[in-house]
Amino acid sequence: MSRESEALAPAAGWRRRGFVAVPVVVFVALAALLYVRLYSGDPSALPSALIGRPAPDLTLPALEGLTGDGGAVPGFSRADLATGEVTVVNVFASWCAPCHQEHPVLLRLSQSGVRMFGLNYKDAPENARRFLGGLGNPYQKVGVDPGGRAAIEWGVYGVPETFVVGGDGRIAFKFVGPLTDEAAEKTLRPQIEKARAASQKPAAAS
Numbered sequence: 001m002s003r004e005s006e007a008l009a010p011a012a013g014w015r016r017r018g019f020v021a022v023p024v025v026v027f028v029a030l031a032a033l034l035y036v037r038l039y040s041g042d043p044s045a046l047p048s049a050l051i052g053r054p055a056p057d058l059t060l061p062a063l064e065g066l067t068g069d070g071g072a073v074p075g076f077s078r079a080d081l082a083t084g085e086v087t088v089v090n091v092f093a094s095w096c097a098p099c100h101q102e103h104p105v106l107l108r109l110s111q112s113g114v115r116m117f118g119l120n121y122k123d124a125p126e127n128a129r130r131f132l133g134g135l136g137n138p139y140q141k142v143g144v145d146p147g148g149r150a151a152i153e154w155g156v157y158g159v160p161e162t163f164v165v166g167g168d169g170r171i172a173f174k175f176v177g178p179l180t181d182e183a184a185e186k187t188l189r190p191q192i193e194k195a196r197a198a199s200q201k202p203a204a205a206s
Contacts, residue, residue: 049155050154050155050171050174051171051172051173051174052170052171052172053170053171054078054082054169054170054171055078055081055082055089055154055163055165055169055170055171056078056150056153056154057077057078058077058078058149058150058153059075059076059077060075060076060077060119060143060144060145060150061075061143061144062074062075062141062142062143062144063075063120063125063128063129063132063142063143063144064125064144065125065126065129066128066129066132066137066142068137073137073139073140073141073142074141074142075141075142075143075144076117076141076142076143078169079169080117080141081117081165081169082167082168082169083167084167084168084199085115085167085199086115086164086165086166086167086172086192086195086196086199087115087116087117087164087165088109088114088115088116088117088162088163088164088165088188088192089116089117089118089119089154089162089163089165090106090116090117090118090119090138090139090160090161090162090163091119091121091151091154091156091159091160091161091162091163092118092119092120092121092159092160093120093121093122093123093128093159094123094124094127094128094130094131095123095127096121096159096160098159098160098177098178099131099159099160099178100131100135101178102160102178102179102180103135103136103138104135105179105180105181105184106138106179107135107136107138108181108184109138109184109188110138110139110140111138114192115140116138116139116140117139117140117141117142117143118132118137118138118139118141118142118143119142119143119145119150119151119154120142120143120144120145121145121148121150121151121156121159122145122146122147122148122151123144123146125144128142128144155174157176160177160178160179161174161175161176161177162174162175162179162188163175164188164191164192164195165195166195166198166199167195167196167198167199168199172191172194172195172198173188173191173194173195175187175188
């Protein structure tokens with residue numbers, strides 16, 4: 001082996017080790033993220049940068065053909081979230097298995113008086129209508145996001161996700177993953193009440 005080859009050999013070895021190390025580092029990072037999400041017990045372990053900021057300024061069209069007791073169910077915009085009333089925005093899709101699991105929880109929340117909007121993510125309209133028609137519709141308004149742009153603006157990691165929006169239209173809380181009855185009572189409801197209390201403060205002060 002020439003002196004030049006001997007000089008280059010250590011550098012080549014470091015490069016090879018570097019190529020091997022990169023996938024390992026990426027794997028460890030992803031594993032840590034998955035561990036936090038699944039086992040930390042904290043549904044907000046993946047926080048949203050939008051907490052405390054106004055909801056995205058988007059106008060989401062209605063789910064075509066979806067009707068309720070009052071007629072056609074409308075879509076919604078940020079203006080609909082800044083009416084002084086706390087709103088829960090749930091991101092769902094008919095193809096999402098965990099969305100099916102959490103749906104009864106959403107129905108019970110809606111029946112108890114929680115104002116709830118649905119953000120239908122990358123779904124076929126007929127499938128979304130069948131989903132809500134078969135299981136029941138907990139949403140007062142349903143906006144569709146066929147291309148996923150709205151979900152990006154909302155900082156969605158994956159469906160289902162649920163947001164609490166204060167009466168001033170600012171995002172107050174984000175829950176990642178499917179809601180259970182326990183999570184709804186111990187985590188989501190206290191956040192709803194906290195947002196309601198914050199919404200009433202200006203009125204009480206005046």
